[in-house]
Amino acid sequence: MEDNQNRLDHHADIEGTTLFDGKMAMKGYALNKMCFSFNGGAAREEYRADPEAYFNKFNLNDEQKAACRNKNVLEMIAAGGNVYYLAKFAGIYGLNMQDIGAQQTGLTLEEFRAKLQRAGE
Amino acid sequence: MAKIIGGLTTSHIPAIGNAIARNKQDDPYWKGFFAGYPPVQKWLDKHKPDVAVVIYNDHGLNFFLDKMPTFAIGAAHEYHNADEGWGLPTMAPYTGDAALSWHIIERMVEDEFDITSCQEILVDHGFTVPMQLFWPDRGPHMPRVIPVSANTVQHPIPTIKRCLDFGKSLGRAIESWPEDIKVVVLGTGGLSHQLDGERAGHINKKFDLMCMDKIVTDPEALTKISRHELIREAGSQGSEFIMWMMMRGALSAKVKKIHQNYSIPISNTGAGTMILENVD
Numbered sequence: 591m592e593d594n595q596n597r598l599d600h601h602a603d604i605e606g607t608t609l610f611d612g613k614m615a616m617k618g619y620a621l622n623k624m625c626f627s628f629n630g631g632a633a634r635e636e637y638r639a640d641p642e643a644y645f646n647k648f649n650l651n652d653e654q655k656a657a658c659r660n661k662n663v664l665e666m667i668a669a670g671g672n673v674y675y676l677a678k679f680a681g682i683y684g685l686n687m688q689d690i691g692a693q694q695t696g697l698t699l700e701e702f703r704a705k706l707q708r709a710g711e
Numbered sequence: 712m713a714k715i716i717g718g719l720t721t722s723h724i725p726a727i728g729n730a731i732a733r734n735k736q737d738d739p740y741w742k743g744f745f746a747g748y749p750p751v752q753k754w755l756d757k758h759k760p761d762v763a764v765v766i767y768n769d770h771g772l773n774f775f776l777d778k779m780p781t782f783a784i785g786a787a788h789e790y791h792n793a794d795e796g797w798g799l800p801t802m803a804p805y806t807g808d809a810a811l812s813w814h815i816i817e818r819m820v821e822d823e824f825d826i827t828s829c830q831e832i833l834v835d836h837g838f839t840v841p842m843q844l845f846w847p848d849r850g851p852h853m854p855r856v857i858p859v860s861a862n863t864v865q866h867p868i869p870t871i872k873r874c875l876d877f878g879k880s881l882g883r884a885i886e887s888w889p890e891d892i893k894v895v896v897l898g899t900g901g902l903s904h905q906l907d908g909e910r911a912g913h914i915n916k917k918f919d920l921m922c923m924d925k926i927v928t929d930p931e932a933l934t935k936i937s938r939h940e941l942i943r944e945a946g947s948q949g950s951e952f953i954m955w956m957m958m959r960g961a962l963s964a965k966v967k968k969i970h971q972n973y974s975i976p977i978s979n980t981g982a983g984t985m986i987l988e989n990v991d
Contacts, residue, residue: 602939606910607947609939611866615776626775628796664909673907673947674771674864678796686726687979691911702912709914710975 610672618670621658624648625675634682663690713811713888716758716895717966717989718958719751720926722982723767723840723899725795731843732800747972747984748844754969754986755845756852761892762808763845763854764885764961766954767837767899768863770795773829779865780827782877784819785834785858786812793833802839808855811888815857818884824877834858841899854895861957863900863950871941872934874953878960885961898958900951904980907947912979918944919981920973922952927968927987930959948980965990 602609615622624644627633637644645655657665661683666676680690692702727744730736736745772795774780788809792802816828838858846853859881862868869877878896885894902919905911922945925933933956941950959966969986 602942604910604939604943606908606913607905607942608908609866609942609947610864615865619776622776625796626771629772629794631794631798634796634798663907667907672771672776672864677906678771681797687906691906691979694907694909694911705912706914706976706979709912710916710981 608667614670614672616670618654618672620649620651621654621666621669621671622675624650625671625679628678628682637682661685663694713762713885713890713892713894715882715885715961715963715989716760716893717969718896718898718962718987719841719845720898720955720958720983720985720987721841721844722901722977722980722984723837724904724978724980724982725797725836725840726978728799728836728840728843731847744972744974744977744982747970747974750970751845751984751986752847755895758893758895759852760854760895762811762857762894763897764857764859764881764894765838765841765897765899766859766861766957767834767841767897768951768954769860770835770837771864772835773833774860774862774864776865779862780860781862781869782824783827783829783832783860784812784816785832786816786828787830787832790832790834790838790856790858792835792839795835802843803849805834805842805856806853808857811885812857814888815881815884818887819880822880822883824880832858832860837899841897845897859957861954863948863953866938868938868950869953870934870938871936871953871956874956875930875934875960878957878962880960881957882961896958896961898955900954901945901949902952902981902983903945903949905946905948906979910946913946914976914979914981915944915946915949916975916981919975919983922955923971923973923983923985926955926959926985927966930956959987962987963989963991
């Protein structure tokens with residue numbers, strides 16, 4: 591069993607980066623499926639009306655539910671979230687990619703933008 | 712016979728679509744970026760391609776993790792855009808060329824590329840933003856389109872070599888079509904950016920500029936880059952560079968660079984625009 595787990599691990603050691611491979615895709619399937627549903631306006635309304643019921647509808651585990659309640663992107667990634675789908679979750683709360691970049695790096699939005707600006711120089 | 716006139720590249724980040732919707736083209740932040748497009752529009756107006764093959768990646772509008780094709784080709788008469796979760800206005804449908812799509816699929820499968828054919832496929836910002844940038848007025852010479860989607864969502868993503876080879880096969884398939892039409896191939900996405908993780912905001916100007924240079928002069932050299940190395944250098948979503956390699960493969964071995972623009976940062980991204988013309 592241990593060997594099988596290792597065989598599933600196609601991890602690459604890149605600082606601050608989680609490679610979304612088969613292992614993560616299985617781990618995060620329910621969370622990502624919920625986020626995928628948010629392409630539809632009616633689904634977003636249903637979620638807004640009762641987030642907890644919506645988590646249960648998609649069988650999120652406790653780790654995934656807690657990450658969503660905290661609106662914490664790093665926690666959502668650790669729970670198997672994929673950023674392309676998480677972007678739809680973020681949209682519900684009016685957060686764009688720079689907002690979530692700031693959140694994940696522990697910077698203010700202005701600091702995050704300044705960091706990008708410096709990297710471009 | 713069909714002729715590939717050249718290839719175009721562009722980033723396709725949603726923030727660009729927002730900037731267009733809000734007429735921010737002359738805003739100081741955006742000006743340098745949008746200045747890269749009139750030369751492309753002029754080139755397109757001169758050559759008037761009949762068909763645009765648009766290589767992009769779906770970002771979770773059409774494909775989910777239940778079934779994730781490595782390479783998918785649209786084979787529809789018409790392609791629709793839809794809400795991606797942000798409630799933004801959607802684009803009018805794009806006219807396809809189903810007969811040419813099926814010809815490409817037939818030829819590429821014969822050539823041992825296993826294609827997922829899609830008679831219905833919703834096209835997201837990865838497809839629509841490049842179309843808005845290159846054909847802002849959707850005038851009478853708007854080409855028919857063939858969307859080609861590559862998986863960059865879930866690893867394993869295809870290798871850079873495989874993507875270049877895919878492009879070569881795509882190019883042969885297009886140029887074996889008996890109609891006398893002109894085709895342009897779009898490689899969209901990238902360049903360096905990372906949206907997720909503690910390393911969010913990673914961009915790499917030096918690597919981007921190296922890629923923009925080598926893709927013209929020596930694309931084969933780029934196939935030596937491993938997928939993990941690509942992500943280390945260009946960021947998690949910098950993997951979208953594979954679509955540029957697919958485009959490049961479809962062009963002639965030698966190409967002439969007509970135009971290049973590079974803006975950094977655009978949103979979280981190094982944004983590159985190029986015109987590469989086929990050399991007979």
